Amino acid sequence: MNETESRPEIGQVVKISQGREAGQYAIIINVVDDRFVLLADGEKRKYDRPKKKNFNHIILTDYISPEVQNSLLGTGRVTNGKLRFAISKFVKEIVADLKKGDQLDGERRCN
Numbered sequence: 648m649n650e651t652e653s654r655p656e657i658g659q660v661v662k663i664s665q666g667r668e669a670g671q672y673a674i675i676i677n678v679v680d681d682r683f684v685l686l687a688d689g690e691k692r693k694y695d696r697p698k699k700k701n702f703n704h705i706i707l708t709d710y711i712s713p714e715v716q717n718s719l720l721g722t723g724r725v726t727n728g729k730l731r732f733a734i735s736k737f738v739k740e741i742v743a744d745l746k747k748g749d750q751l752d753g754e755r756r757c758n
Contacts, residue, residue: 653707655684658716660737665704672734673698674715676725689730710737 673686685697712733718725
């Protein structure tokens, strides 16, 4: 990644673009290194069993959940309920406002 591209942040909502979970939303709970992040959604992917995902297989959004970010940075943990709440809030506020076929303004690939 070069400097002009955005860096993934803890608490950031991403859309999975590759693999079995393609099209679903998840939250970054940890940045492993400059190629991988750990994702969880609180439902299928619980906090204690996150998915390790390559940057090239996710699309970052501009939405960072303050509740999740504060919890992870403060205590190092987050509840699955908080993850589910943050994703449902994002989907209701951001995705529901879009017409079908529009791309999120804040979506961008990480490759």
